[in-house]
Amino acid sequence: MELEASGVTVRFGGIRAVEDVSLRLAEGEIVGLIGPNGAGKTTLVNVLSGFQRPRTGQIRVGGENARGWSAHAFARRGVVRTFQAVRLFSGLTVAENVETALLSTGVGRAAARTRARDILGYLHLAERADMGASALSYGDERRVGIARALAMEPKFLLLDEPAAGLNIGEAEELGKTIAGIRDDFGCGTLVIEHNMALVTNLCERLHVLATGRTLAEGTPAEVMSNPAFKDAYLGAAA
Amino acid sequence: MGSAFIPIMIDAFSVGGLYALTALGIGLIFSVMRLANFAHAEFVTVPAYALFVLSDHPVVVSISAAVLVAVVLALVTERAAFRPLRGIDPATMLIASFAVSMFIQRLLVFAFDSRIKPVNPLAVLDGSVALFGAQVNLLKLTTVITCLVLLIALTVFLKYTRFGLEMRAAAEDFTMSRLLGVRANRVIATAFVLSALLAAVVAVLFSAQTGFVHPRFGLQIVIIAFVATVIGGLGNLLGAAVGGFLVGVVSTLLQALLPPDLRPFREAFVFLLVILVLLFRPQGLFPARGLKERI
Numbered sequence: 001m002e003l004e005a006s007g008v009t010v011r012f013g014g015i016r017a018v019e020d021v022s023l024r025l026a027e028g029e030i031v032g033l034i035g036p037n038g039a040g041k042t043t044l045v046n047v048l049s050g051f052q053r054p055r056t057g058q059i060r061v062g063g064e065n066a067r068g069w070s071a072h073a074f075a076r077r078g079v080v081r082t083f084q085a086v087r088l089f090s091g092l093t094v095a096e097n098v099e100t101a102l103l104s105t106g107v108g109r110a111a112a113r114t115r116a117r118d119i120l121g122y123l124h125l126a127e128r129a130d131m132g133a134s135a136l137s138y139g140d141e142r143r144v145g146i147a148r149a150l151a152m153e154p155k156f157l158l159l160d161e162p163a164a165g166l167n168i169g170e171a172e173e174l175g176k177t178i179a180g181i182r183d184d185f186g187c188g189t190l191v192i193e194h195n196m197a198l199v200t201n202l203c204e205r206l207h208v209l210a211t212g213r214t215l216a217e218g219t220p221a222e223v224m225s226n227p228a229f230k231d232a233y234l235g236a237a238a
Numbered sequence: 239m240g241s242a243f244i245p246i247m248i249d250a251f252s253v254g255g256l257y258a259l260t261a262l263g264i265g266l267i268f269s270v271m272r273l274a275n276f277a278h279a280e281f282v283t284v285p286a287y288a289l290f291v292l293s294d295h296p297v298v299v300s301i302s303a304a305v306l307v308a309v310v311l312a313l314v315t316e317r318a319a320f321r322p323l324r325g326i327d328p329a330t331m332l333i334a335s336f337a338v339s340m341f342i343q344r345l346l347v348f349a350f351d352s353r354i355k356p357v358n359p360l361a362v363l364d365g366s367v368a369l370f371g372a373q374v375n376l377l378k379l380t381t382v383i384t385c386l387v388l389l390i391a392l393t394v395f396l397k398y399t400r401f402g403l404e405m406r407a408a409a410e411d412f413t414m415s416r417l418l419g420v421r422a423n424r425v426i427a428t429a430f431v432l433s434a435l436l437a438a439v440v441a442v443l444f445s446a447q448t449g450f451v452h453p454r455f456g457l458q459i460v461i462i463a464f465v466a467t468v469i470g471g472l473g474n475l476l477g478a479a480v481g482g483f484l485v486g487v488v489s490t491l492l493q494a495l496l497p498p499d500l501r502p503f504r505e506a507f508v509f510l511l512v513i514l515v516l517l518f519r520p521q522g523l524f525p526a527r528g529l530k531e532r533i
Contacts, residue, residue: 072416089410092403100407104419109400152418 001062002026003048003079003156003188008057010043010212017043019212020057025188027155030178032199032220033192035209036232041192042084044209045158048190049081050074062155076104078155078187084164086145090134094144095120097133101151116151122184123147123177139170143177150181156188157181163195171195175202200224244372246494252378252447254486255385256440258479260463261470262392263436265478268467269409269526270429272328276335277315278463280342281437282456284311286445287346289359300359305438311342312434316427324422339457346453353452360446381443388439389479392432396475401428409473462486469515471522480523485512 003025010018018040025031025048033041046052048059050071059066061077069077088097095116102112120129123143128136136144142162149157159178163171175198182189193199199206200220208216208229216226223229260278267275285304292300319338323331363377396402401424407415408425416422437456444459445451466485470477488511492504500507515523 072419075417075419087411087414089407089414091410092406096403096406100403100415100420101418103400103404109398109403112400148418 001155002060003062003190004060005044005048005054006057006060008044008047008054008059010040010047010052011055016212018047018054018209021209021212021214022057023048023207023214025156025190027188028182028186029205030182030189030191030203032203032206033190033209034194034196034199034206035215038211039209040212041209042160043212045081045160045190045192049079049158075152078153079158080149080152080154080156081158082142082145082149082160082162084160086141088133088136088141088144088148090132092133093129094125094131094133094136095129097144098147098151101148105151105153119147119150120144123150138165139174142166142174146177146181150185154185154187156190158190158192160192161194162191163193163198171198174198178202242372244370245374246491248369248374248378248382249494250487250490251385251483252381253490254483255382256444256459256482257463257466257486258482259385259388259436259440260459261466261478261482262389262475263433263440264460264463265467265470265473265475266405266429266433266436267426269473269475270405270412271320271324271331271426272473273320273331273335274328274464274472275320275433276332276460276464277319277338277342278433278437279339279454279456279460280346281308281312281434282441282444282459283346283451283453284308284342284456285438285441286357286451286455287350287355289442289445290350290355290357290451293357293359297359297362301442304359304441305435308434308438308441309431312430312437313427316430321423321426324426343453343457350453354450355452356449357445357451358449359442363446377443377446381447384439384443388436392436392475395432401425405429465509465512469512469522471524471526473526474522474524477522477524477526 006022008018008021021044033044035041043052047054050069050073061079066074098116098119099112102115107115117126117129120126123146125140125143125147128140133144146162163174166174178189178191179202191199191203203220205218206220206223207214208223210232215232216223216229264275264278267273285308288304288307289300292303315338319334323334360377363380366373366375367379396406404420404425405428408420440459462485463482466481467478469484470481485508489504489508492507493501496504
């Protein structure tokens with residue numbers, strides 16, 4: 001099963017945020033979506049998860065055309081995303097945040113309670129379960145965001161800058177967690193990330209955007225040796 | 239003082255409790271859909287008329303009918319009037335709720351005329367009991383106990399049931415809760431049903447206290463309850479309950495403690511306090527989370 005964008009263009013006013021981009025994500029693979037600020041990465045994830053209708057082009061989920069689906073229709077069909085601003089329910093406990101998502105899979109409150117503990121344990125958050133979500137550290141907050149996404153039983157997991165604001169050690173730890181999730185849950189994972197070390201270690205494939213267009217794609221090694229990539233991305237960063 | 243104190247406090251909390259339940263009914267709907275539902279007045283008035291219509295029947299029948307009527311009315315107004323407006327500007331929804339309120343009020347005038355009708359749904363509670371050596375009105379004591387029981391029941395519902403959890407999530411971030419699979423229609427319908435249940439209880443207790451019902455019966459209590467929700471912090475249920483008790487207790491105590499010459503101006507003192515609270519805490523005593531941003 002695949003999540004597939006083909007020929008997607010998004011404009012805001014006269015500005016082209018994303019221009020004729022095609023991307024495929026299969027179950028069980030990890031793809032990195034990279035590019036400088038303003039390259040259109042988040043806009044593309046918005047399109048892939050139903051938050052933004054493309055001007056042209058189409059999205060397919062498991063071969064089914066997603067035209068006109070709302071964001072929660074995407075989520076119901078297994079396309080689950082996280083947000084840069086995690087957007088936990090700060091008035092709920094950590095466990096309740098996860099339970100809310102679990103209820104959508106059709107389990108009752110008691111079963112959701114047990115299952116939430118399992119998922120939090122899996123992400124090494126068991127001790128945080130009964131804390132208020134507003135009391136979490138930045139890194140824990142992000143992991144709870146991932147726990148809540150996992151509770152939705154994703155086939156495709158879209159992570160928008162999951163390592164933003166984490167230190168090197170925390171980012172490495174997060175990389176292991178994401179790889180583990182793929183191994184254990186088999187979902188296709190798309191990671192927007194600036195941290196090149198994390199992305200090259202974690203991802204089988206990279207997709208590079210610059211000013212809304214696809215600049216390069218392929219394995220990390222292929223992308224790194226791509227002259228256009230070196231010029232635009234590393235050149236701009238240096 | 240000792241024997242006068244207990245009846246005054248029971249009096250104060252029986253008034254405050256009714257305001258608190260009404261403020262909670264308003265707050266439940268506001269928190270999930272940002273609708274300041276002025277038609278809550280009719281959610282109180284209509285079941286009170288049901289009590290009047292069925293006053294020859296056993297209490298159990300008339301009260302059950304009142305509750306049922308309130309729930310049906312709430313679900314119908316939600317479906318017919320408020321669902322098509324969902325997500326629209328809150329000011330527009332407020333005006334729409336005025337329209338619904340006026341419409342139902344006029345229907346009641348049409349059906350029953352605008353004169354007051356006698357009701358006495360809780361005649362069994364006439365009389366008084368001794369409590370800590372003081373004579374306490376049985377109806378007022380029942381009102382206080384009922385309000386406390388309902389507050390506890392509502393807390394348990396919100397904390398421990400799946401609908402309660404979904405309501406709390408939706409109240410904080412409606413968009414995010416929908417992404418996580420919370421069904422918008424169901425969570426809003428739940429809020430309307432709970433709101434109607436609270437309104438029906440208020441209708442029974444308040445009509446038992448006043449002894450009559452008229453087309454603006456619910457309005458008098460709902461206006462004060464709106465003030466209470468604003469004091470407590472719009473969108474915060476704890477705030478609504480505390481605000482309701484506060485307004486009720488303060489106005490009852492003013493009535494009891496003000497010099498007789500000033501008692502007719504009691505409301506002026508209550509609203510002076512309201513203004514003071516809002517001057518110093520414009521967001522209310524307990525500002526709601528997640529009210530700022532709704533994207």
